[in-house]
Amino acid sequence: MRKALVSTLLFISCSVTVQPGFAQTSNTALVPLPSLDDFTQGQNGWSFGLGLGVEYETAYEGSDEFGFELQPAGAIQWRNDNHIYYFAGEALGWRGRVNENWLLEGALGFDEGREEGDSDDGYLDGLGDQDESFELVFQARRAFTSDWRYWLVSRIVSGGDGNLGLFGVGRRFGDQVDGTGHEVNLVAVFHDSEYANKGFGVNATQAQASGLPETDVDSGLRSFGIDYSFRHYINKNWQLYGEALFEYYSSDVRDSPIARSDYETEVGVGVIYIF
Template identity: 60%
Template sequence: MKKLTTLLLSLITSSLFFQTALAQDENTALVPLPSLEDFTRGKDGWSVGLGLGIEYESAYEGSDEFGFEVDPAGAVQWRSGNNIFYWAGEALGWRGLRADIWLFEVTVGFDEGREESDSKKGYLNGLGDGDEGVELVLQARRAFDADWRYWLDGRVVTGNKGNLGIFGAGCRFGDRNDGSGSEFSVVAVFHDSKLANNEFGIDAVQSAASGLNETYLSSGFRSIGLHYNYRNVINQNWQVFAEVLYEGYSSEIKRSPIARSSYEAEVGVGFIYIF
């Protein structure tokens, strides 16, 4: 009887372990980072996640005005092995995992540009509305090991407004591989003179219309950024997420009349339902 009981307990334990391992395997994210949405549950094919997020953020880059904004969240994704193609709002992209420690990503997105009305206090009056356009983002991340505990990151953003380079490092907290947990990253941001002057420069025409001093910026160091992400995969269908972003500007940007604050900040929370 004792041997039979031991055998039954062993079978039950093995069965539970197998089911748990299978569930974890089915829910393994392409890369277990909370900042990267993955609704595929580790399976090839289509997946859809839809939700809402609310953000408290700077009204525009360099603004000292803050406000709340509600935005849709989620994406439509198609996975094939270690590749995910996605459509998320105004962005289309691909990300792929290679050799377990390299992540590459290509994204084409739409940039709405700054508008005079972004400042409720009229600080942008006379500067005109910024150009809209398409941006191309190329990104590569290199982890120190396959569990993505620590990684290095490099990104290039290019478009009609100019070019941006981002270089950083980050770490992940938590042991689950479904994208749950949190992560923290530090980045250094550089821009060319075209982008610097599109966002913080003031030409002669704008100066005459706004009363602000003419300002011309050169290429180089832009800012230091801190980024925290949190994601909790509650079950097969529900996720909650949060993020905090801080960008401290360089001394050159601070001297621009457009930069009424020495930093840009954002806090956001939201939820996503996976179909």
């Protein structure tokens, strides 16, 4: 969740079964969840979506500064029956439905890190800039029913700066099978000490340069969160999407001098043109 609860993915399975309740038809998404963009409209082969969104969000994890930011949207996707391979900005990945109730995903993503200049008020001065890095993201969703009304979700993020795990439950609203509608997830997020201290720790060198107290954050519960996704076809080619998240930090994170707020929040809307 470096700047998101939302996004991303796990292992390729060699065997795929197509269930009658999910037989591929025109405009049928791989799974009918608005949080997962699917521009293939039920067809094998290449698809391409390009758009733009605007987000109102915290400046960095733990910040009490907010601002607007323009974000590109869309992806290049290639579908082969129950598998979609994609390139989406800063992520290269695969998503596959291995049976009626299981969705697995895996991706290589890019983390931009944190810079002192992310705080306009100077709250990060002396902490130094964090290096950019790549992260592996693995995700699995297990639906309780074939229409994906309710599901369990798990996500693991692993990179050179520790590991993060997310576990939760979700619900879809609406009867569409084209990936539009509304979706809500309730999650608990955990991190190891390395990941925790990259975001909220202050080592001895940083403490001397910044004047903040030296802080070591233990592994364990990071936060509880809720996220919401919305997707709607304006017409065959234009798609409207929106998302919102709220993440409430655990007491260990709130005690960090970097966490100037008890929570992180983000709201975004945008449009995508599907070619």
